[in-house]
Each structure stands twice: as structure tokens, then as C-alpha cells.
Amino acid sequence: MPVPTLYTCSVCDFSGTSMGGWGRFEYLSEESVRYSIPRNSALCYDCEKVSPAEIFPDPKEWKRLDEKARSVDKKDDHFFLTWYIEMKVLQKLMRFRTAPPRCLVCGGHNFDLIPPGLPGLVHRGCGGVIQADRNSAPWFYYRDGERLPKHLYSLDGLEIKDSREE
Numbered sequence: 069m070p071v072p073t074l075y076t077c078s079v080c081d082f083s084g085t086s087m088g089g090w091g092r093f094e095y096l097s098e099e100s101v102r103y104s105i106p107r108n109s110a111l112c113y114d115c116e117k118v119s120p121a122e123i124f125p126d127p128k129e130w131k132r133l134d135e136k137a138r139s140v141d142k143k144d145d146h147f148f149l150t151w152y153i154e155m156k157v158l159q160k161l162m163r164f165r166t167a168p169p170r171c172l173v174c175g176g177h178n179f180d181l182i183p184p185g186l187p188g189l190v191h192r193g194c195g196g197v198i199q200a201d202r203n204s205a206p207w208f209y210y211r212d213g214e215r216l217p218k219h220l221y222s223l224d225g226l227e228i229k230d231s232r233e234e
């Protein structure tokens with residue numbers, strides 16, 4: 069179980085945890101292929117929460133991946149190749165994506181990704197600095213055996229109800 073991070077503002081009483089990004093976040097293509105898009109904790113100004121938000125892969129990254137795939141030994145680097153095939157599926161599907169990256173809670177686009185190590189992320193409008201604390205987040209919500217939430221999204225990043233789940 070990962071340890072959640074509690075984010076607070078140095079000026080106002082804003083707070084939130086990274087736990088919103090836990091669980092499964094899947095997308096459904098028109099052909100019912102399930103895949104995922106990378107995500108990271110963000111400060112969303114539309115829903116005023118710390119929420120998971122989408123990160124679209126950098127097109128330069130695709131090129132580097134193709135180069136690496138050509139150079140790896142197919143038998144030895146099974147892990148890389150499995151991941152590479154997943155990335156190729158994602159690359160194909162991303163061509164049909166029209167909306168910019170979204171907050172996965174409210175679907176809004178007005179957010180700042182929280183960078184690793186938090187180098188002075190400013191709480192817009194308030195002027196405070198966002199601080200991270202990995203020791204005091206309330207994480208008793210997920211006890212042993214409890215299932216993490218599952219989320220399903222359309223290709224355009226809007227949450228849909230999953231008829232396959234109970």
C-alpha cells in the first residue's frame with residue numbers, strides 16, 4: 069500500500085490528499101479496448117481539490133521508445149516489450165482524443181500538476197505555497213481487503229458508468 073501525501077497551503081485552509089488518484093483508472097475505446105493514460109496529482113481550480121489529472125505522453129517520447137524497442141533483445145527484455153506494446157496501443161488511441169488533459173474528478177482543464185518534490189508550487193489566487201506532508205495524511209479509509217475504487221472514462225476523458233462492474 070503506498071503512503072498518501074497530505075497537501076496543505078501555507079496561507080489558506082486548503083488541504084487535500086493524493087489518495088484520489090488511487091485505484092483503477094481505465095478508458096474505453098470505441099472498439100471496447102481498455103487502456104490507461106498516465107496521471108499525476110494536481111491542484112484543480114475547477115473542483116478546488118487535490119485530484120488525479122491526465123498527463124498526455126510527449127510525442128518525443130514515442131520516438132525514443134521506438135528507438136529503444138529496436139535495440140532491446142526481444143527475449144531478454146520481456147518487461148519492456150510488454151510495456152512498449154501497451155504504449156503503442158495508447159499512441160494509436162490518443163490520435164482520436166480531442167479534449168486537452170482533464171482533471172479526473174470534475175473533467176475540468178484548469179489545474180496545475182503537482183511536480184515531484186514540490187519546488188514552490190503556488191496556490192493561485194491565494195499566493196500561498198503548497199506544502200507536502202507524507203506522515204499525517206488520514207489513510208485509515210483503506211483497510212486490508214478493502215477494494216480501491218475503479219473509474220472508467222470515455223476516450224475524451226469523461227467518467228462513464230461501467231456496466232461490467234457490479
Ligand SMILES: [Zn+2]
Binds near residue numbers: 077078080081082196
Ligand atoms: Zn491557499
Ligand SMILES: [Zn+2]
Binds near residue numbers: 171172
Ligand atoms: Zn477538478
